[in-house]
Amino acid sequence: MSFLRSDLLQLKAYVSHPGGATDIPVDILDTNESPYDLPVELKADLAAIYQQDIATNRYPDGGHGPLKTAIAQYVNQSAGLTADSITASNISVGNGSDELIRSILIATCLGGEGSILVAEPTFSMYRILAKTLGVASQAIGRNLDDFSMDLEAAQKAIAQTENPPVRVVFVVHPNSPTGQCLTAAEIEWLQSLPENILVVVDEAYFEFSEQTLVADILTRPNWLITRTFSKAFRLAALRVGYAVGDRALIAALEKVRLPYNLPSFSQQAALLALKHAEILLSTIPEAQQERQSLLENLRQLPMVQVWNSDANFLYARLRPSTKPQEPQLAQLVTDLKAQGTLIRHTGGGLRISVGTPAENQRTLIRFINPVKSVQS
Ligand SMILES: *Cc1c(COP(=O)(O)O)cnc(C)c1O
Numbered sequence: 001m002s003f004l005r006s007d008l009l010q011l012k013a014y015v016s017h018p019g020g021a022t023d024i025p026v027d028i029l030d031t032n033e034s035p036y037d038l039p040v041e042l043k044a045d046l047a048a049i050y051q052q053d054i055a056t057n058r059y060p061d062g063g064h065g066p067l068k069t070a071i072a073q074y075v076n077q078s079a080g081l082t083a084d085s086i087t088a089s090n091i092s093v094g095n096g097s098d099e100l101i102r103s104i105l106i107a108t109c110l111g112g113e114g115s116i117l118v119a120e121p122t123f124s125m126y127r128i129l130a131k132t133l134g135v136a137s138q139a140i141g142r143n144l145d146d147f148s149m150d151l152e153a154a155q156k157a158i159a160q161t162e163n164p165p166v167r168v169v170f171v172v173h174p175n176s177p178t179g180q181c182l183t184a185a186e187i188e189w190l191q192s193l194p195e196n197i198l199v200v201v202d203e204a205y206f207e208f209s210e211q212t213l214v215a216d217i218l219t220r221p222n223w224l225i226t227r228t229f230s231k232a233f234r235l236a237a238l239r240v241g242y243a244v245g246d247r248a249l250i251a252a253l254e255k256v257r258l259p260y261n262l263p264s265f266s267q268q269a270a271l272l273a274l275k276h277a278e279i280l281l282s283t284i285p286e287a288q289q290e291r292q293s294l295l296e297n298l299r300q301l302p303m304v305q306v307w308n309s310d311a312n313f314l315y316a317r318l319r320p321s322t323k324p325q326e327p328q329l330a331q332l333v334t335d336l337k338a339q340g341t342l343i344r345h346t347g348g349g350l351r352i353s354v355g356t357p358a359e360n361q362r363t364l365i366r367f368i369n370p371v372k373s374v375q376s
Pocket residue numbers: 032095096097098099123172176202204227228229230231236239240241
């Protein structure tokens with residue numbers, strides 16, 4: 001395979017559910033999706049649209065016009081902005097926000113022009129996609145008490161990284177896998193970055209945190225917000241994400257994406273989801289309450305440390321969180337999987353999605369004995 005790029009040799013393909021399939025029914029709590037499928041009435045509506053309005057012999061709408069307009073409206077509404085603040089020209093739509101991350105890297109750093117900066121633990125896709133494109137990345141750490149970024153280290157990394165310099169800083173608001181929104185100090189630092197650095201704020205979990213920095217887009221040409229239909233809007237299967245930014249930046253993302261990146265069916269599904277946003281988002285209060293009660297219940301286990309979360313998942317480590325615990329965490333994930341609950345071992349801890357009340361009840365019960373046994 002000597003025709004392959006040599007730097008791809010050390011790269012492993014991304015696995016969404018590591019460890020393979022099981023032969024028992026499982027609670028899927030390792031990918032942070034909504035536990036609820038689209039309501040059957042909406043599925044029926046979508047099926048009718050498919051039958052009546054989608055000509056499968058024709059390419060999809062490559063301009064995503066109606067969808068961008070509907071997204072802009074939702075973005076304004078969700079941030080309390082006036083209806084003409086964010087318009088279709090401020091929106092780019094991707095095949096999941098993963099595609100947008102790749103477009104961002106292509107438009108900014110490709111060809112040795114820039115490096116990216118992330119604070120770990122964070123969403124792994126930024127560095128994975130950077131690697132596949134031969135883009136260099138810098139990682140700094142976080143403070144263990146609240147997982148806020150080590151801003152001194154971040155500042156230093158930006159000052160000292162040359163050939164190529166840092167061109168993009170990726171942050172998640174709230175962060176995955178740790179669950180916290182950006183702090184006031186972090187936001188202030190991001191706002192202080194010079195205009196030759198792009199700030200990408202990933203708001204994949206916005207509907208659960210109800211906190212957004214979208215208003216910053218109006219005054220900051222070097223900021224981009226990304227969001228997705230994969231989490232609160234229950235459309236993970238259909239791969240729709242979007243970016244909100246200055247129109248010149250959006251135009252650059254539009255140049256590098258594939259012309260027909262989003263199937264007609266996915267575009268129609270996202271439009272339908274926005275039309276019925278109120279119904280789809282009506283489960284958010286339950287998710288927030290379940291998050292809180294799962295947190296309080298897990299905190300009853302003295303050997304587990306669990307952090308506050310603004311998202312639809314919790315992050316946990318074993319106490320003391322400074323001791324090496326990777327084998328124990330891996331064992332816990334295996335034990336839970338054998339009992340029928342999938343959670344994710346990532347970033348030196350466990351990320352547990354908030355599911356239905358019944359799933360969360362099972363998570364708790366299934367956690368208790370394995371946690372006690374790995375501890376002893
Ligand atoms: C789930 C998630 C996404 C969503 O990615 P899609 O490609 O839109 O499904 C983006 N960012 C973060 C941090 C996520 O956790």
